[in-house]
Amino acid sequence: MGRRPSNKPTSFDIAYLAGVSQPTVSRALRGSKSVSLATRQKIEAIARQLNYTVDKNASSLRSQRSNTLALLFFEDPTPDESNINPFFLAMLGSITRHCAHRGLDLLISFQKLDDDWHKRYQDSHRADGLILLGYGDYTAYEPRLRQLIRSGTHFVRWGSVDDGTIGATVGSDNFGAGRLAGEHLLARGRKRIAFLGQADSHYPEFEQRYAGLAKAVVTAGLSPDPALLVDAVSSEENGYHAARELLSREAPFDAIFAASDLIAVGAMRALSEAGLSVPEDVAVVGFDDIPAAAFTSPPLTTIMQDIRLAGEALVESVLAQVEGRPGNPRVLPARLVVRASSGG
Amino acid sequence: MGRRPSNKPTSFDIAYLAGVSQPTVSRALRGSKSVSLATRQKIEAIARQLNYTVDKNASSLRSQRSNTLALLFFEDPTPDESNINPFFLAMLGSITRHCAHRGLDLLISFQKLDDDWHKRYQDSHRADGLILLGYGDYTAYEPRLRQLIRSGTHFVRWGSVDDGTIGATVGSDNFGAGRLAGEHLLARGRKRIAFLGQADSHYPEFEQRYAGLAKAVVTAGLSPDPALLVDAVSSEENGYHAARELLSREAPFDAIFAASDLIAVGAMRALSEAGLSVPEDVAVVGFDDIPAAAFTSPPLTTIMQDIRLAGEALVESVLAQVEGRPGNPRVLPARLVVRASSGG
DNA sequence: ATGCTATTTGGCAACGCTCCCGATACGAGC
DNA sequence: GCTCGTATCGGGAGCGTTGCCAAATAGCAT
Numbered sequence: 001m002g003r004r005p006s007n008k009p010t011s012f013d014i015a016y017l018a019g020v021s022q023p024t025v026s027r028a029l030r031g032s033k034s035v036s037l038a039t040r041q042k043i044e045a046i047a048r049q050l051n052y053t054v055d056k057n058a059s060s061l062r063s064q065r066s067n068t069l070a071l072l073f074f075e076d077p078t079p080d081e082s083n084i085n086p087f088f089l090a091m092l093g094s095i096t097r098h099c100a101h102r103g104l105d106l107l108i109s110f111q112k113l114d115d116d117w118h119k120r121y122q123d124s125h126r127a128d129g130l131i132l133l134g135y136g137d138y139t140a141y142e143p144r145l146r147q148l149i150r151s152g153t154h155f156v157r158w159g160s161v162d163d164g165t166i167g168a169t170v171g172s173d174n175f176g177a178g179r180l181a182g183e184h185l186l187a188r189g190r191k192r193i194a195f196l197g198q199a200d201s202h203y204p205e206f207e208q209r210y211a212g213l214a215k216a217v218v219t220a221g222l223s224p225d226p227a228l229l230v231d232a233v234s235s236e237e238n239g240y241h242a243a244r245e246l247l248s249r250e251a252p253f254d255a256i257f258a259a260s261d262l263i264a265v266g267a268m269r270a271l272s273e274a275g276l277s278v279p280e281d282v283a284v285v286g287f288d289d290i291p292a293a294a295f296t297s298p299p300l301t302t303i304m305q306d307i308r309l310a311g312e313a314l315v316e317s318v319l320a321q322v323e324g325r326p327g328n329p330r331v332l333p334a335r336l337v338v339r340a341s342s343g344g
Numbered sequence: 345m346g347r348r349p350s351n352k353p354t355s356f357d358i359a360y361l362a363g364v365s366q367p368t369v370s371r372a373l374r375g376s377k378s379v380s381l382a383t384r385q386k387i388e389a390i391a392r393q394l395n396y397t398v399d400k401n402a403s404s405l406r407s408q409r410s411n412t413l414a415l416l417f418f419e420d421p422t423p424d425e426s427n428i429n430p431f432f433l434a435m436l437g438s439i440t441r442h443c444a445h446r447g448l449d450l451l452i453s454f455q456k457l458d459d460d461w462h463k464r465y466q467d468s469h470r471a472d473g474l475i476l477l478g479y480g481d482y483t484a485y486e487p488r489l490r491q492l493i494r495s496g497t498h499f500v501r502w503g504s505v506d507d508g509t510i511g512a513t514v515g516s517d518n519f520g521a522g523r524l525a526g527e528h529l530l531a532r533g534r535k536r537i538a539f540l541g542q543a544d545s546h547y548p549e550f551e552q553r554y555a556g557l558a559k560a561v562v563t564a565g566l567s568p569d570p571a572l573l574v575d576a577v578s579s580e581e582n583g584y585h586a587a588r589e590l591l592s593r594e595a596p597f598d599a600i601f602a603a604s605d606l607i608a609v610g611a612m613r614a615l616s617e618a619g620l621s622v623p624e625d626v627a628v629v630g631f632d633d634i635p636a637a638a639f640t641s642p643p644l645t646t647i648m649q650d651i652r653l654a655g656e657a658l659v660e661s662v663l664a665q666v667e668g669r670p671g672n673p674r675v676l677p678a679r680l681v682v683r684a685s686s687g688g
Numbered sequence: 689a690t691g692c693t694a695t696t697t698g699g700c701a702a703c704g705c706t707c708c709c710g711a712t713a714c715g716a717g718c
Numbered sequence: 719g720c721t722c723g724t725a726t727c728g729g730g731a732g733c734g735t736t737g738c739c740a741a742a743t744a745g746c747a748t
Contacts, residue, residue: 020697020698023698023700023735027697030736035697051463051467051495053463053464055405055468055734057469057735059735060401061401061402061703062736063735063736089430089433096452096453100453105453106452110444119395123353124397292636292638297639354703355704367705368727370705370707379727380725380726398704399705403706406706407733
C-alpha cells in the first residue's frame with residue numbers, strides 16, 4: 001500500500017517536491033532549453049518516480065494543439081459491418097506507424113458518406129487534422145469538403161490527384177498504373193481488354209485507371225471498345241456481376257483489367273463458373289495487391305501501390321498544413337506485381 | 345465573406361446571442377432536463393447556425409471523461425510494417441463500429457510488446473479505458489498489466505479467458521473450438537492429427553486450442569502423440585517452417601490443426617512443396633477465418649470467431665469499468681466453417 | 689564596486705467547459 | 719396573504735496545463 005492508487009499526480013506535486021515552480025516543471029518536461037540541466041534532471045527523476053503523465057486534455061486545451069490526427073474511412077457500398085476494404089486496412093497500418101513515429105495519436109472512425117461527420121471534427125479540437133480515405137462516389141462528399149475548407153479544418157484526401165479535386169490530395173499514379181496494366185496485357189498478346197469499374201467522373205481514380213489503359217491500347221494501334229467497359233464499384237459481389245454482364249454482352253474479350261482486386265476476385269469466380277480458364281482464355285489484372293491476391297487460383301497479377309509511402313505522405317501533408325505550410329498534392333508511383341493470372 | 349472563417353465560436357458567444365448564461369448553454373446542449381424547452385430550442389438553433397461544436401479538450405478536462413477508448417495492438421513477431429494480422433483488423437472494424445454506436449471516439453496504436461506503452465495512457469486522460477489486442481507472448485506484457493491495475497486504469501484484454509489471467513478479459517471459447525476442430529477431423533476418419541502452434545502457457549489461447557483438440561482425440565479413444573506437436577507463432581513463415589519440421593520428424597500424420605489461418609496457409613505451402621495433397625493426404629483446419637482463407641486452394645476449413653460480438657463485448661466491458669461496474673470475463677462461442685481443405 | 693547582458697525562474701492569466709451551489713420566479717397550498 | 723416547493727437559470731470556482739512577461743540570479747567587463 002505504498003502509494004494511493006488513483007491519486008493522479010499533477011505538475012504541482014512535482015513542483016513542490018522539486019522545490020521549483022509549476023511552470024518550470026512544464027518547461028522541463030517538454031524539453032525547453034531555458035531550464036538548467038540540473039533542475040531538469042531532478043524534475044525528470046521525480047516525474048518518473050511518481051509515474052507522472054501530462055494531462056492530455058489540459059495540455060491540448062491550453063496549447064490548442066491535440067497532437068492527434070483523425071482517420072476517417074468512407075465506404076460506399078458495403079452495409080456489411082466487419083468487411084472492410086483490405087487495401088484501406090493496409091493503409092491504416094502504414095498511417096498509424098507513421099503517426100507513432102511522429103508522436104501523434106490517431107483517432108479512427110468509419111463514416112457513411114452522407115453523414116454529418118464534418119461537424120464532429122471542425123472546431124471540436126479532437127484532432128489537429130483529418131485524413132480522409134474513401135473509394136466512394138466523390139461527388140457525395142465533395143460539398144462537405146468545401147465546408148471543411150470554409151471552417152479552416154486541415155485535411156488531406158487519399159484519391160485521385162487531378163485539377164478538379166479540392167483540398168490537399170495524395171494518391172497513386174492511377175493513369176500510369178492503368179497504362180502499366182494495359183501494356184503488360186498487350187505485351188502478352190491480348191488485344192481485347194475489358195475494364196471492370198466505374199469509369200466516370202464520380203469515381204475519378206477508376207476513371208484514370210481506365211484512361212491509362214485506353215492510352216496503352218491506343219498507343220498499340222488498337223482502339224478501345226465501349227462494349228468492354230462495365231461499371232462496378234469495389235466489392236467482390238460487384239465484380240462477379242460485372243463479369244457476368246460482360247459475358248452476356250457477347251463481345252469477345254481475352255483480358256480483364258479490374259479496377260480493384262475485390263472486383264477481380266469476383267470476376268474470376270464468374271469466369272470460372274462460365275467455364276473460362278484464367279489465364280488461358282482470359283488474362284486478369286487487378287489493382288491494390290490485397291493480401292488475398294496471392295492466394296486466389298491462379299494468383300492474381302495486380303498493381304501494388306506504395307502503401308508505406310502513402311501513409312507517410314498523408315501524415316506529412318496534414319502536418320504541413322497544421323504548421324501553416326501548404327499541403328501540396330502528391331502523386332505516388334505504383335508498380336505491377338506479376339503473378340499467374342495474366343499468364344506470367 | 346459572411347462570417348470570419350476560423351473564429352471558432354464558444355459557448356459564450358451562443359449564450360450572448362441567446363440572452364442566457366453560458367452554463368445554461370452547456371446544459372441545454374448536453375440535454376439536461378433542467379432547462380426549459382423554449383430556451384433549449386433557441387440555443388440549439390443558434391448553435392447550429394454558428395456551426396458550434398463543444399470543445400473536446402475543455403469538456404474532457406473539466407468532466408474528467410474523454411469519451412474515448414484506446415485500442416492497442418500488440419504484435420510479437422512481425423517487424424514487417426504494413427502486414428497486420430488480418431484477424432485483428434476485422435476486430436478493429438467491429439470495435440470501431442460499436443464505439444461509434446456508443447458515441448465514443450477510438451484511439452488506435454500499435455505497440456511493441458516491450459514498450460512503455462502503459463505510461464502513455466495511465467493518468468494522461470487520453471482515453472477512459474484501453475482495449476488490448478495481442479497474440480504475443482502473454483508473459484511479456486503481464487507485468488505491465490499489473491501496473492495498469494495499480495494505477496487504476498480501466499482496460500480489457502482480448503485473449504484466453506481462464507483463471508490465471510489478470511484484469512477483465514474477453515475471448516473465444518478456445519478449448520471448445522479446438523475440440524470442435526478435432527471432432528470434425530476425427531469424424532472424417534483422421535486419426536493422427538498434428539497441431540501447429542505454441543502449446544505452452546506463454547500462449548494460453550493456443551494452449552487451450554490444443555487442449556480442446558487433445559480432449560477430442562482422447563474422447564475418441566486415441567492418444568495424442570507429442571511428436572505431432574510443433575511450435576509456431578502466428579505467421580505464414582512460421583507455419584511453413586513448422587510444417588517442414590513436422591515432415592522431417594517422419595511421424596505419420598493425416599491431418600493438421602493449425603492454431604491460426606496464417607500458420608495453416610504456410611503449412612499448406614510446405615505440404616504442397618513436399619508433394620502431399622490437401623485434403624487427400626492431409627486434412628487441414630485453421631483458426632480465425634481470415635478473408636484469405638476462402639481463397640486458398642483448396643479453400644481452408646477454419647474456426648470462425650464471432651467478431652461482431654467480440655467487439656461489442658470488449659467495448660461494453662471497458663465501459664462497465666468506467667462506470668464503476670465490474671468488467672466481467674466473457675467467453676464467446678466459435679463455430680466451424682467447413683471448406684475443402686478438411687475433405688468437406 | 690557598478691552596470692549590463694545572458695540565463696533561469698516565478699507569477700499571473702488564460703484555454704472553454706462543467707459542477708456545485710444559490711437566486712429568482714411562479715404557482716400551489718393552507 | 720404568507721409560506722413553501724418546484725422549475726429554471728446565473729455566479730463563481732475550478733479542471734491542469736501552457737504562454738507571456740517580469741523578476742531574480744549569475745557572469746563578466748568596465
